[in-house]
Amino acid sequence: METTETVHDRIGTARNDHTTAQLALVFALVATLAFTLLFVQEPLVHDSLHNFRHAVGVTCH
Amino acid sequence: MLVDYLERGVLAGAIAGIAYGLYVMLVANPLVGYMEALAEGAGGAESGHEHAHAAEHAHTAGEHAHAAGEHAHAVGETTTAVVSIGSGVFWGILLGTAFALAFYFLEPALPGRGSVKGYVLAGAGFLAVSGAPWLVLPPTTPGAEQAYTPTIRIAIYGGLMLAGALIAATAIYGYRRGSTRSRPLGLCLAALPIVALAAVTTLTAPTIVESGAIPGELVTAFRGLTALSQAALWVLVAGCFDRLQTRARAHSSTERRVDLTTSSRS
Numbered sequence: 001m002e003t004t005e006t007v008h009d010r011i012g013t014a015r016n017d018h019t020t021a022q023l024a025l026v027f028a029l030v031a032t033l034a035f036t037l038l039f040v041q042e043p044l045v046h047d048s049l050h051n052f053r054h055a056v057g058v059t060c061h
Numbered sequence: 062m063l064v065d066y067l068e069r070g071v072l073a074g075a076i077a078g079i080a081y082g083l084y085v086m087l088v089a090n091p092l093v094g095y096m097e098a099l100a101e102g103a104g105g106a107e108s109g110h111e112h113a114h115a116a117e118h119a120h121t122a123g124e125h126a127h128a129a130g131e132h133a134h135a136v137g138e139t140t141t142a143v144v145s146i147g148s149g150v151f152w153g154i155l156l157g158t159a160f161a162l163a164f165y166f167l168e169p170a171l172p173g174r175g176s177v178k179g180y181v182l183a184g185a186g187f188l189a190v191s192g193a194p195w196l197v198l199p200p201t202t203p204g205a206e207q208a209y210t211p212t213i214r215i216a217i218y219g220g221l222m223l224a225g226a227l228i229a230a231t232a233i234y235g236y237r238r239g240s241t242r243s244r245p246l247g248l249c250l251a252a253l254p255i256v257a258l259a260a261v262t263t264l265t266a267p268t269i270v271e272s273g274a275i276p277g278e279l280v281t282a283f284r285g286l287t288a289l290s291q292a293a294l295w296v297l298v299a300g301c302f303d304r305l306q307t308r309a310r311a312h313s314s315t316e317r318r319v320d321l322t323t324s325s326r327s
Binding site for chain 2: 005006007010011014015017018023026027029030034037038039044047048049050051052054055056057058
């Protein structure tokens, strides 16, 4: 039952069901998306995301 | 199971992201454009730092010469608008995926019953991603002057995200400990670290963002709008995720029942 499940069990289930590579891929995907949206300083990308960063409230220029 | 969660997270994030993209298109884009023009107008009149800021922008963009006092961008207005809308959708997907990932692992540790868990996690996410950093680095209005270099500010932002996550974890831990005695005590214990964080940052943190030429009321409105839209995005992600989760569970349980009845008949 769900109520008796712990965080530790969830980690165990994830490790049993998926390979380390698969799990790393998921985390890498999230990190890449975050990095691209917020921290890329490449001028073209950075500037075209300008309004978006203002709207989200994380502007850094 | 993790895959199911991620699937729902991406879908919930996409739904919330489309709503957020619409917000960016209909509200944020015109507003930022207007405030930019306002800041430039005032900056041109003062002929102060705004000019230097624009020059710096043009320089980093590898662009030469810009009209006097004009905010030079590397890309056109239309591209900025379209990309900003698109990134609004991606922002929703990112939050949805991160939410699902965290929810999968933390679900057993979250307080509350049923859908409450999701909203608790969404609140924690808002605190970590936006709330805590904003206490020191409030949403910047166009034309605002900021202290320190972007690298230092990114480091501060990252540090505050970590602090926000820790504060959220402490609050949840406090609630769990306190609520075994009584619910109000749990809520008080949960509020304690958040209030402490707000108090400490307002008292000790230096003012990094200087809003410049924009009127104070407009700055307040812009910050309020930003805060509310981010909070709404989190609520929408948690709400959609919960609906998808409930639907999937109902679906799988009816399937199981059908399986049982067919197997008992045969």
